[in-house]
Amino acid sequence: MSTVSRALEARTRRMGKQTLRFRLTPAVVAAAAVVGPKEGQGPLGEYFDIIKQDDLLGEKSWERAESRMMAEACRVALRKAGAALGDVDYLIAGDLLNQITSSSFVARELKLPFLGLFGACSTLAEGMAVGAMMLDAGYARAVLVAVSSHHCTAERQYRYPTEFATQPPPTAQWTVTAAGAILMATKGDGPAVTLATVGRIVDAGIKDPLNLGAAMAPAAAATIRQHFEDTGRRPDDYDLIVTGDLANVGKEIAAELLSREGMELEDRLFDCGSSIYDPSQGVEAGASGCGCSAAVFTGYLMHGLLTGRYRRLLLTCTGALFSPTTYQQGETIPGIAHAIALETQDAPGQ
Amino acid sequence: MEGAEARATRELIRRATPQRPVVFNGLRAFLVGGVICGVGQIFLRLYRGQGLPLREAATATSGTMILIGALLTGLGVYDRIGRQGGMGAFLPITGFANAIVSPAMEFKREGFILGVGARMFTVAGPVIVYATAVSVAVGAILWLLGRAG
Amino acid sequence: MDFALAFLVGGALCLAAQLVLDLTRVTPAHVMVLFVSLGAVASGAGLYEPLVKLGGAGAIVPLPAFGHALVDGIVREVGRTGPLGLLTGGFDAVALGLTVAVVSALLAAAIFNPRG
Missing domain, CATH: 3.40.47.40 (Stage V sporulation protein AD)
Known part of the structure; x- marks a missing residue:
């Protein structure tokens, strides 16, 4: 350069x-x-x-x-x-x-x-x-x-x-x-937004609108990997790496894709879609929707940031950018993910 | 995505995607469908007992089962039967009634003309279209073969 | 005995439909169209009437019976009025079912609200 x-x-x-x-x-x-x-x-x-x-x-x-x-x-x-x-x-x-x-x-x-x-x-x-x-x-x-x-x-x-x-x-x-x-x-107390990684579309070739977690997982993995490459940070710089609504199927795929890149997230990987419902609530693979990551972040994860349970987390919201028209026309489902780094005042310095 | 990495990702997705429980679903469909047909048999017996010939009794049974399917859909019960029974709930004519009644109810808020009236046949429409087309074709073949009438 | 046969025949048709759904991954609407068409073809081949005799409601309640009723109506009407029956006999035979479905759907929409 x-x-x-x-x-x-x-x-x-x-x-x-x-x-x-x-x-x-x-x-x-x-x-x-x-x-x-x-x-x-x-x-x-x-x-x-x-x-x-x-x-x-x-x-x-x-x-x-x-x-x-x-x-x-x-x-x-x-x-x-x-x-x-x-x-x-x-x-x-x-x-x-x-x-x-x-x-x-x-x-x-x-x-x-x-x-x-x-x-x-x-x-x-x-x-x-x-x-x-x-x-x-x-x-x-x-x-x-x-x-x-x-x-x-x-x-x-x-x-x-x-x-x-x-x-x-x-x-x-x-x-x-x-x-x-x-x-x-810009003024006021609360966890700080320090970094944002804007994702690219990743299309894994999925056509099934009832398998969105799999359609979004490669996008989530790509954005998380790009975040670490761009910032020089490592997964253990974060208390939690959050994904939006991959649910059980997508979470497993994302974890495996990241593991192939040498990033073993294990318990550090948290998916809102796998967490908001109990399996007994009859939701198959888990949850989806804008409200999924929104409720889990504004409710549960913010509580964790405010009480000091988490000092730094990466919030990666995942989206499937399709419509009924596109899947009926046989188009594949484009996935996207954007990541936001949130840090409390006492987060360890870089 | 292209190349070897894309292939590896696709392979991973294929492996991680849980298979549908084909045996369990099949068993559930068999049981739920069987029970619904058993209920139909009650009405078939009833109408036959009234002295109706088989064809008319069958028509009356279908009509009765459609009414039951419509009622259970209206009461918000049939979607739960469908969640368990799959095609066992959907293939019987009660499921056909559900396919007509559920959009009619759902799109009531868009009005009775363009909501209820227009959306009623979103799923049942194709069934009627192709059933009509295939039956005319079958009838024409039978007629040409001299086997109709 | 007739209940057992209705259960078995109806259950078997639903099992077959479920297998098509799960193994081909088409939508339920596709399976409905396939089965109603198969019912019409089986009727034309003279196979559906024996199934009704055997299974009673087990063959009458599942959707293939709709295809069978259309073909059966066409064949009878062609016999009565000639080739024009190809275009009139089908709907004549299924008029009751369609009318009940449409009227009950209208009533249900008027009375009930979706519960979600």
Whole structure:
């Protein structure tokens, strides 16, 4: 590399090919999770801020219920931070529905400047990366990142009517009914966002929309590997390497792919999709959906960061970027993963 | 992805992907399907006992089973039977009723014309289309062979 | 005895459908189309009527019976009215089932909400 490009790299806050380094280290000031009943009954139930008693929330459609969960998550995050809507410069949000309407309806309600994202189930990390860039560049002082998914809205859009008598194969994943919101700011206490590795699409040639974990696992492995190559960090620099919603099948594939690259993660690898439900809850391979990594991060993992259980973790959210049209036309499913490094104040120095 | 690495990844995915429990699923389908047909037999006997000939009794039995499938779908029970029974719940005409009733209920929120009316046949439509086409073809062949009528 | 035969014949048809689903990995809709078409072909070959005689509801309740009913209706109507029966006999035979399905679906949509 030439001296010029080396100097440019230092100035442009880039590390290696795909990683961004944030100098002002935006903090996650507050995070909130609003979940449905099934998620509340799962093993992580105690970590969520609000557990709804039914999937419809008294609304007239699942779609309205999903939007309401996202709006509530935003309000709870603000309340926990002692902030008001007026303190937020931008809402960065996404979900799984066509034209991300769950998010834009929340933006309509909150009346915030709004950037909508679609990264399927990777949207949380994508939103945090975009938010951190805006904060680090001085374009914002506080941003709200919100994502949601709902089992029933996803079923009726991507698969079958909810009352359809279908038998899921063992690779199927249950879409999480949950919304998560994160308030990020350049001033304020909370775990810092220090690095973001923006993923490339990796297409493993999977065509089966009921085997998304396998479709996303190679993308997760590629982004994690790239993160370590770009930053010079090693897996044991992190207390936990989190993947979004690979579930049991995808997690095993990702672990094996990383092991082939010489990275034995073992207990350090944690998958939100394998953790939010108990196997007895009838979810086949595990969970999926934007709300999966969102609820597990804003609830369980944030709790771990705030209580000192984790001092540094890598949050790698994974997405399958397909639609009913593309799989019916026989196209393969592109996978993507974005990674965010989160560190507490007392994390060991580099 | 290309080349040897892509092949190795594909091989890993193939190995890590759990196989469907073919024997267990088959057994469940056999039992659930058998029981549903056993219920059908109750009605077939009933209608035969009323003096209906076999063909008419069969039609009446189908209609009754469709009603039962529609009701169980409406009550939110049939999707659970399907989760266990697979094709054992879906192949019987009660499953055909489920395929019509479940989208009708699901898309009610998009209105009775473009929701219920238009979506009712999303899954059952293909069945009716190809059943009609194949039966006309079979009938035409039988007619040409002089075996119809 | 007739219950046992209905159970066995119906169960066997469902088992066959499940095997096709699990071994070929097509969707349930594909299996339904395949089996209803097979029912029509088997009916034309004169194989389905004996199965109904043997299995009763075991052959009447599974979907291949829909294909059989269409062919059976066509054959009878062709016998009665000539080749025009090819186009009228099928729906005539399945009119009751389709009407019950459509009307009960409308009623169910009016009365019930999906529970998710």
